[in-house]
Amino acid sequence: MTTAPPPHLAEALRRPGYLLSGWPWRALAYAVTTVPIAGALSVGLLVVGAPVLVAVNSVRQGRPVELPLVLFLTVGALMILVSAPIVSIAVTTVERQRLGIVDPRPVPAYRWQGLAARYTTAAAWREVAHTFWLGGLVPLGYAVFTLLVLLDLTLVASPWLANVDDEVIVIWNTIDTPGQAVPYAVVGVLLLPALTYGLGVLAAVQGAVARWLLARPADGAALREINRSRARLVDTYEAERRRIERDIHDGAQPRLTSLTLQLGLARLDVPEDSPAAAPLAVAHDQARNLMVELRQIVQGIRPQSLTDLGLAGAVRELAGEATIPVTVHADLGQPLPELVESTAYFVVSESLSNVLRHSGATRAEVRLALAGGELVVEVSDDGHGGADPARGTGLTGLADRVAAAGGRLLLASPPGGPTLVRVELPCHR
Known part of the structure; x- marks a missing residue:
């Protein structure tokens, strides 16, 4: 590079x-x-x-x-x-x-x-x-x-x-x-x-x-108002996200699951040589695929593992699904705001995905720690380095997500490696 x-x-x-x-x-x-x-x-x-x-x-x-x-x-x-x-x-x-x-x-x-x-x-x-x-x-x-x-x-x-x-x-x-x-x-x-x-x-x-x-600095009062406005937008987004997740999880997803079951039972009752068998099988497969896609959508809004296991447990689950050894060190002694948890989870998820796809690494390490009122997330690997935000939207999207939560993303990825992604998220507003 x-x-x-x-x-x-x-x-x-x-x-x-x-x-x-x-x-x-x-x-x-x-x-x-x-x-x-x-x-x-x-x-x-x-x-x-x-x-x-x-x-x-x-x-x-x-x-x-x-x-x-x-x-x-x-x-x-x-x-x-x-x-x-x-x-x-x-x-x-x-x-x-x-x-x-x-x-x-x-x-x-x-x-x-x-x-x-x-x-x-x-x-x-x-x-x-x-x-x-x-x-x-x-x-x-x-x-x-x-x-x-x-x-x-x-x-x-x-x-x-x-x-x-x-x-x-x-x-x-x-x-x-x-x-x-x-x-x-x-x-x-x-x-x-x-x-x-x-x-x-x-x-x-x-x-x-x-x-x-x-370079005239922005007016202090205007700057504070911008920060407050951004905080309100983030809160509104989080509330709307939770509402959509609840509506899908409690409404559309159970109904789609019931429809898939009904189609499956109907396939059992229809003879294989019946003219309705083939269209019914197609409808059943489409319903199952749609249910998987809907589950992935819900997972993308807020992973169920994050709700059930907390940030440390959800990150360990991500590490267990990786195709290379991933070590997780978590030192979280207090509950975290929901926005901070979800942002940190997606940072780890996207970072590990980049490691598996692009770095050529043989191992990776994730650290979660609270320091000075901030959640510090570090994802490192022993790959060939050279990560560049200008060559793709993944790191840029991560930086935007972190900025929306009031934090910052730091990247160190010299040619030859190693690569370190560090995110600092304030735990209070």
């Missing part, structure tokens, strides 16, 4: 092939396009920042701050506060486009909501904070990195610089001949990969801060 490409620069930095990939060039492009924007913003901030330093220095020396300086700082601060929400529109619009260089994940686009919103909404002031970050702290980081690059280039070029008539000072030593400079040049060449990683880290941090400030 081919490894998926890293989704963003921060992830690419953790992979061994970073230096040979295109990500260092993307980090460089992001840095280069940052310089004019951050430079222009830093100049604007220095117009007010330099007088602030003068005022602070005067206070430290015990001298009074002159009135014109105070007026200038006051007017400058007010102008920045008034203009920053407007200036940040252009800055963050460009940043949203540039961010795709190092982090292609989508960022919400800017939407004009009126002039008053630029001064009253949290999202607007987060954009202002990004503008100050880009014009204040980012230039300092790039300045330090530039000094390191110049120092490294000096080390690399020191053998050629030593040919000039003037003395050359490398770090703290004086170099007179190219031979003396060779060790420094070697060190400089060895430091080039570290500087490449350093630029990647600098760009990744800048991009992460930009994403954190510009």
